[in-house]
Amino acid sequence: MNEIKPPRIVERAPEGDEWIPSTCNLCYGTCSILVHKVDGVAVKIEGNPKSTVGKGRLCGKGVSGLMTHYDPNRVRVPMRRTNPEKGIGIDPGWEEISWDEALDEIAGRLKKIRAEDPRKLSIQRTTTVYTMGLPWAAFAPGFGTTNVSEGGGGLHCGNSAHQVSGLLHASWGVLPDFQYCNYALYFGASKGHAAGHNSNSNMGQAADARERGMKMVVIDPMCNFAAAKANEWVPIRVGTDAALALAMCNVLANELGTLDIPYLKAKTNGPYLIGPDGTYVRDIETNEPLVWDTKDSIAKPHNVADSEDMALEGEFEVNGVTCQPSFILLKEHLKKYTPEYAEEITTVPAENIRRLTAEFAKEARIGSTIVIDGVTLPYRPAAAIAFRGLQGHRNATFNFLAVLLLNQLVGAADVVGSCHGFNSAFDGIPETGRMGYQPKAGPDGLMEVGTWMAYDPPYPRPEPKKPEEMGLQDLFVMGMTSPFFNSKEGEELWEKLDMPYRPEMLINYGANIMMSIANKDLIAESLKKLDFIASFDLFMNETSDFVDIILPDRGYLGCYNTRPNSPYIFSHPAGMGDWSWAIQQPVVEPEGKERIFADVLIDLAERADFLSDMNAAFNAVFDLRGENRLQGDKKYSYEEICDADLKNNFGDERGLEFFKKEGVISWPKTPEEVYWRPFTDARVPIYWEWMPELGKKIQAISGPAGLDVPMEYYSALVDYLPCASHECDHDNFDFYTFYYRDTLHTNSFTMENAWLDEAAQLDPYSYNIAMNTQSGLKRGLEDGDLIQLETAKGRKVKGRVHLTQAIHPEGLGIAALCGHWAKGMPVAEGKGIFYNELLELDWENVNPVNLTLDLCSKVKVSRVEEN
Amino acid sequence: MGETPAPELEIEEDRSAVLWYSAERNAAEKPAETAESENSGTTISIDVLLFGLLSAVTTESPISLSLPSTATPLDVVAALEDRFGADSFAQIKDPNIGILTCCRLFVNGEPFEDPYAPISPDGLAGTIEMIILKGFEGG
Numbered sequence A: 001m002n003e004i005k006p007p008r009i010v011e012r013a014p015e016g017d018e019w020i021p022s023t024c025n026l027c028y029g030t031c032s033i034l035v036h037k038v039d040g041v042a043v044k045i046e047g048n049p050k051s052t053v054g055k056g057r058l059c060g061k062g063v064s065g066l067m068t069h070y071d072p073n074r075v076r077v078p079m080r081r082t083n084p085e086k087g088i089g090i091d092p093g094w095e096e097i098s099w100d101e102a103l104d105e106i107a108g109r110l111k112k113i114r115a116e117d118p119r120k121l122s123i124q125r126t127t128t129v130y131t132m133g134l135p136w137a138a139f140a141p142g143f144g145t146t147n148v149s150e151g152g153g154g155l156h157c158g159n160s161a162h163q164v165s166g167l168l169h170a171s172w173g174v175l176p177d178f179q180y181c182n183y184a185l186y187f188g189a190s191k192g193h194a195a196g197h198n199s200n201s202n203m204g205q206a207a208d209a210r211e212r213g214m215k216m217v218v219i220d221p222m223c224n225f226a227a228a229k230a231n232e233w234v235p236i237r238v239g240t241d242a243a244l245a246l247a248m249c250n251v252l253a254n255e256l257g258t259l260d261i262p263y264l265k266a267k268t269n270g271p272y273l274i275g276p277d278g279t280y281v282r283d284i285e286t287n288e289p290l291v292w293d294t295k296d297s298i299a300k301p302h303n304v305a306d307s308e309d310m311a312l313e314g315e316f317e318v319n320g321v322t323c324q325p326s327f328i329l330l331k332e333h334l335k336k337y338t339p340e341y342a343e344e345i346t347t348v349p350a351e352n353i354r355r356l357t358a359e360f361a362k363e364a365r366i367g368s369t370i371v372i373d374g375v376t377l378p379y380r381p382a383a384a385i386a387f388r389g390l391q392g393h394r395n396a397t398f399n400f401l402a403v404l405l406l407n408q409l410v411g412a413a414d415v416v417g418s419c420h421g422f423n424s425a426f427d428g429i430p431e432t433g434r435m436g437y438q439p440k441a442g443p444d445g446l447m448e449v450g451t452w453m454a455y456d457p458p459y460p461r462p463e464p465k466k467p468e469e470m471g472l473q474d475l476f477v478m479g480m481t482s483p484f485f486n487s488k489e490g491e492e493l494w495e496k497l498d499m500p501y502r503p504e505m506l507i508n509y510g511a512n513i514m515m516s517i518a519n520k521d522l523i524a525e526s527l528k529k530l531d532f533i534a535s536f537d538l539f540m541n542e543t544s545d546f547v548d549i550i551l552p553d554r555g556y557l558g559c560y561n562t563r564p565n566s567p568y569i570f571s572h573p574a575g576m577g578d579w580s581w582a583i584q585q586p587v588v589e590p591e592g593k594e595r596i597f598a599d600v601l602i603d604l605a606e607r608a609d610f611l612s613d614m615n616a617a618f619n620a621v622f623d624l625r626g627e628n629r630l631q632g633d634k635k636y637s638y639e640e641i642c643d644a645d646l647k648n649n650f651g652d653e654r655g656l657e658f659f660k661k662e663g664v665i666s667w668p669k670t671p672e673e674v675y676w677r678p679f680t681d682a683r684v685p686i687y688w689e690w691m692p693e694l695g696k697k698i699q700a701i702s703g704p705a706g707l708d709v710p711m712e713y714y715s716a717l718v719d720y721l722p723c724a725s726h727e728c729d730h731d732n733f734d735f736y737t738f739y740y741r742d743t744l745h746t747n748s749f750t751m752e753n754a755w756l757d758e759a760a761q762l763d764p765y766s767y768n769i770a771m772n773t774q775s776g777l778k779r780g781l782e783d784g785d786l787i788q789l790e791t792a793k794g795r796k797v798k799g800r801v802h803l804t805q806a807i808h809p810e811g812l813g814i815a816a817l818c819g820h821w822a823k824g825m826p827v828a829e830g831k832g833i834f835y836n837e838l839l840e841l842d843w844e845n846v847n848p849v850n851l852t853l854d855l856c857s858k859v860k861v862s863r864v865e866e867n
Numbered sequence B: 001m002g003e004t005p006a007p008e009l010e011i012e013e014d015r016s017a018v019l020w021y022s023a024e025r026n027a028a029e030k031p032a033e034t035a036e037s038e039n040s041g042t043t044i045s046i047d048v049l050l051f052g053l054l055s056a057v058t059t060e061s062p063i064s065l066s067l068p069s070t071a072t073p074l075d076v077v078a079a080l081e082d083r084f085g086a087d088s089f090a091q092i093k094d095p096n097i098g099i100l101t102c103c104r105l106f107v108n109g110e111p112f113e114d115p116y117a118p119i120s121p122d123g124l125a126g127t128i129e130m131i132i133l134k135g136f137e138g139g
């Protein structure tokens, strides 16, 4: 088993020798760390075994954080451009300025914009240091802008994964219950085998599960981090997972008939009666959806009938219309997804589809129970999970839903061994009961999340309206991040949709927007249109060419954060074990003129006269109560605000000083928190009744502006729908490209880290293009050849090909976001491939439901002759 | 009109069915009796503090309102719209949700979630703070 060595904190360290607890922020795994300092110099970073987040482990990036901190290329002083001309590779002519000069200029602009319309300010951040979001969560609303985006991270993240996981599991994503799962199906996910959510905790749990005998089947175009450790790798054509998952659902429902009927009756909207117009048949008095009560042979509101008596099949006359339970409509709908049809779409043989489904169905052990810590619970030791790979396509929403439907059909949802939303329920901090949350029934009895990573949860949805947000999320109400911050259509659309303002100023926090969203020319155009950009950065990167004032950030080893692992739906491992509360604190002294960015934001709020608004926002964001609330326009340091947050949650005895010393506190989870589903009387939608009407409402607004909503994406029943790349039939365009998150790198940031760069150079995949050996040989290519990929729109990238059996014959796999060209990142410059150069940022390439960007493309490959 | 029989289970006894059917926590609301509030008919003073984007509506702060003791946050918004213009709060109102979740409400310093619930069930004066929070974490 994966035992962790005891903590390295020693009772009496030699003079000048200390281990300081904090949190890694080099990805959103947010592992708890211990930093070893000798005579004031940080010399080593290890995992903190006292914490459940990371469980004492670090990945290669976490260990290498020192190299980022001590990199001589770091920005250490505020700087202002002297060259007004902005463009790729044009020297901004940087000059050093004082903090006062920098803040006065930025605050002056903020004041002017705030007086006109605060929404003219947009804020972009990176997910690389995502836990630094709290000061921004107060700064932006205090200022009054609603235009906050997550750079490329947001667009390239699990936009649909989060939305659908929220609707079906009250969580930000899904995982197998590693401790009890016996059969895990992975679709385009690497959970427990690579970067990302709770990655180090999950890696330990996944390794233990495999050792215990959990069978793991990975469906992915590439046999990399997860598939390499799986029992079986199922190569699939890029972007077609929904066709496979729906064929498996069809086999479950219509060939095997292996269904958890009580679960479907009690926990889904499967019994809700659907009329001829596709909508719920509702109770005339209460307007609640009706179900058919088989005991009394009448229709009753869903919240009146007993679940046990609800019909899942049949045809009934109610309120003068003929209606059927939504479950039977789904079951019939699935029939078109025969394994033979799916084989054509996905290249996965029909017999394999049937075999995998039968294995999954058998392992789900429908009807069984198990006792955990004295509590009897449903036992479903099978899980189908998915993440970013599967949902980085135009059909993002349905791709994800199709996979999660597998779990719904067999009742493998948030019970022992099953697919889990991680930490959807939390009873609160034991001593104070604070911060607790539970999923609950909302309108129509459908589940509302207990907590969420954004302020608008996935359900219930607001009505679409004429947009006033730059990203149009108030029109596309199921969207979270949006391509319209930087899109090709942006200005034209804003004009047609009568947007009452235009963006004028951007404050960027660590996002390298030029690289992290889509092709650089398009992003450059969008950045050039802004009057002013201020950016907190560690390095002069590709985006710096467009920035007016650069502010030196202290980085994750120099900042405070009281909630690096909260909310738990994002950052805690699934399953039984502990809750941990860690903090992040400065472990190194500032170098040069670096400042804690949160204090800089507070300074800006003071100089631009919105400190009382920012204090009110801090009160709201942290939910500060009583004497911990920030008062009026009094100026607080961020350290004081952190202290207030901790005392507010943990009591006066456990403020910042307590946590600085302890670093982390832990307490045990209960089975009712972890396996919450049977205890919670809320249903999840397997039939998305609201979708067609929502689509029509959006079309009524967006259509006249030129965004025609393809209604097939707004169907109540989940479908496979192809990407633009699947429809590209140009001669010789015969490869599908995709990129994946390398375990050695986070976004486009870590390539500047010398240790990680060295490791990546030893890895045959990190900086090369993976191509199937036979496919390469057929085209006369040899391993190491320089090749060019070109899209139908003429976008091109070059890189060296690595021939391997570990990739689907039609796939081209590219790791991470490399290919830097900025001189300020000399370690990274020129290494690897800038994948995003291939990507468009337009309506044709986003999911019309939640605006997820399609990250695949169809390309033609040619060898580049070298002298 | 009949129901298709449910598929047979492969195990002899479905032991988990009773667990699925017995949920109690956070149950969907049953139709409730409406009760007359003790304080209905009286009025209360409410001070409104608007922050961030909402503060652009007026420089007046706090905004003092006199409302029926049964007033809800939606009634407060309606009263503000009467005073400052019909569309001044359009960005936070929603026919499905009442007041959008991103608009956080605090009554006397305590968070207040339900836009349809009386702000002051005890009929006492109070302060309501309103601020729009926006933001998102990707991953």
Ligand code: SF4
Pocket: A024, A025, A026, A027, A028, A029, A030, A031, A054, A057, A058, A059, A060, A061, A062, A063, A195, A196, A199, A200
């Ligand atoms: S997984 Fe992420 S947070 Fe954890 S050590 Fe690695 S980079 Fe740091």
